[in-house]
Amino acid sequence: METEYETRPREAIARILRAEPRFLSAAELCARLEESGTPVSRATVYRTLERLAAKGEAALRLNDRGEATFMSCDNGHHHHAICRSCGRVEDVACGALDTFVDRLRSLHGFQLDDHSLEFHGKCRSCV
Amino acid sequence: METEYETRPREAIARILRAEPRFLSAAELCARLEESGTPVSRATVYRTLERLAAKGEAALRLNDRGEATFMSCDNGHHHHAICRSCGRVEDVACGALDTFVDRLRSLHGFQLDDHSLEFHGKCRSCV
């Protein structure tokens, strides 16, 4: 069988992610873990992140350097507004993309499965 | 001074990009260049691609494995519909995102600078 263990590394990672409304890279996560007195190996950080993403509990995003970054994630389809100054992320409900979908269907004959939308700018406290 | 030279590698790369409505990775580009009898080193491929992207003549996209891919690019802001089967890319004019922008302003106090939107599905010939 395949039971799941609750371990110190996993809890430490989940705790940091939950407290931070930003996408963190594996390296940043490692640093925070070290600072907070619970060092965790890179391998474990990656494994845990992959696990969380698979369970839908973390969102994965590739930053502009192609590095994987993660953020704790509520369920449900939505998009992100990312502050280019502090990195804070706000969720934006998804809707009103009908115009685009229609355009795709009629103009291009495209069968839409999926989309991704991301906003960049400055959050309230960074303006 | 800094003059620009017209060279065989640069022309070969531009020719391949212009003929292909898909995002190509540096590796794929290298392979095509080899096939077409104009081998170009990786270093040069990356340098040329970076140059084209800076001049706005090529679009850069990170694929889901974090690899940089490039496609020749008309100017003007628009988005892409990418066929998950053949990779063909169709341009989609940008508009009607007002609903989102409004929501961001009023709900989150977010000052929007920029956004990116990508559609995935199947193109006419792959459905």
Added chain:
DNA sequence: AGGATTTTGAGACTCGTTCTCAAAATGCCG
């Protein structure tokens, strides 16, 4: 506590990308 099972960590490894620097190509000017 004992033991089957899962998880972890250190470091080797992979692979995309960047860097280095000597050799080759380009364009210019006499």
Added chain:
DNA sequence: CGGCATTTTGAGAACGAGTCTCAAAATCCT
């Protein structure tokens, strides 16, 4: 043309994020 300053190229070294390996440690169950 032919020489020359300048730019570009290529081979391979270097770098870095991410993955893999496997023995040691942790977890949970009884």
